[in-house]
Amino acid sequence: MIIVLKPHTSKKDETAVLREIRKLGYTPHVMRGVARTVVGAIGDERTHASLEALSTWPQVESVMPIQKKYKLVSREAHPCDSTVTTRGVMIGGKKFQVMAGPCSVESEDQLIRTAVAVKEAGATILRGGAFKPRTSPYEFQGLGEKGLKLLAKARRETGLPVVTELLSENHTELVAEYADILQIGTRNAQNFQLLIAAAKTGKPILLKRGMSMRVEEWLHAGEYIVANNNPNLLFCERGIRTFENYTRNTLDLSVVPILKRETHAPVVVDPSQGTGRSALVTAMCKGAIAMGADALIIEVHPNPAEAWSDGAQQVTLEGFKTLMQDIRPFITAAGRE
Numbered sequence: 001m002i003i004v005l006k007p008h009t010s011k012k013d014e015t016a017v018l019r020e021i022r023k024l025g026y027t028p029h030v031m032r033g034v035a036r037t038v039v040g041a042i043g044d045e046r047t048h049a050s051l052e053a054l055s056t057w058p059q060v061e062s063v064m065p066i067q068k069k070y071k072l073v074s075r076e077a078h079p080c081d082s083t084v085t086t087r088g089v090m091i092g093g094k095k096f097q098v099m100a101g102p103c104s105v106e107s108e109d110q111l112i113r114t115a116v117a118v119k120e121a122g123a124t125i126l127r128g129g130a131f132k133p134r135t136s137p138y139e140f141q142g143l144g145e146k147g148l149k150l151l152a153k154a155r156r157e158t159g160l161p162v163v164t165e166l167l168s169e170n171h172t173e174l175v176a177e178y179a180d181i182l183q184i185g186t187r188n189a190q191n192f193q194l195l196i197a198a199a200k201t202g203k204p205i206l207l208k209r210g211m212s213m214r215v216e217e218w219l220h221a222g223e224y225i226v227a228n229n230n231p232n233l234l235f236c237e238r239g240i241r242t243f244e245n246y247t248r249n250t251l252d253l254s255v256v257p258i259l260k261r262e263t264h265a266p267v268v269v270d271p272s273q274g275t276g277r278s279a280l281v282t283a284m285c286k287g288a289i290a291m292g293a294d295a296l297i298i299e300v301h302p303n304p305a306e307a308w309s310d311g312a313q314q315v316t317l318e319g320f321k322t323l324m325q326d327i328r329p330f331i332t333a334a335g336r337e
Ligand code: PEP
Pocket: 103, 129, 133, 184, 185, 186, 187, 208, 238, 270, 273
């Protein structure tokens, strides 16, 4: 931490600050400028009391961290792009990946038809929710374990690895038994105990952005995964809540190049939750590719009008086929395959 003292702080007040820093277990290094004195306090904050409270002292102007609190996810720690591989599908490499499937698993027929169609159109990973985080308790909550079994069946039939949401710590073992990638949803993005439990499974984690999460908070959430010995982290932008309600969320495409600067982890974009409108999905896919995303996650349903969740944002099987054709030149232009 850097502690900046107010101009003209007396020797006595400066000594009191240095004494406090030592008392809390840090080593102070004093730098005297013309007008101000700056103190660098060296020590590990995980094992000592925080120095932030010094900002309440009358002689202290400000207290600033020297280091970012995320380390393992940062570019500084790992300058090269990292990749995440599941069942031979590598995310973050030269090849651009598309995850696709229904918002919710509803039935065997619905899931298998969708899985076969998205694979044929070029998707490489199957998505589908079995445990659904619904705003109202009266809405469809997902098929639970039955949904997971159907996802496993769809995987057997198509060979596509499966990404599905881990909603609660209680389901960790169960979901990890069936899923290839564990999705942490927007509502749980700062549920740190869940992040730790998910990380400990060793499975790749798709960490969605909390709907009101700042980039720094998101990176810290990602740090929980990697700090718990799981380097297989994917960040997924899915839109944030703003004043705008034409779209369900505001898909923040600027966060893609921001994440590319700040972290080495692959970046995924979800234009379905991001817009809430199927008609906008293709355009946002193109934008995400141009911004440098490594993968997309897209909701696809055989009959969106009768979907049990998120009907307005799911594209049809035919619509997905066209979308894949439409985005192809953008993938090539971005230097990906
Ligand atoms: C979903 O992928 O269907 C979903 C619920 O995602 P999010 O957590 O981004 O809302």
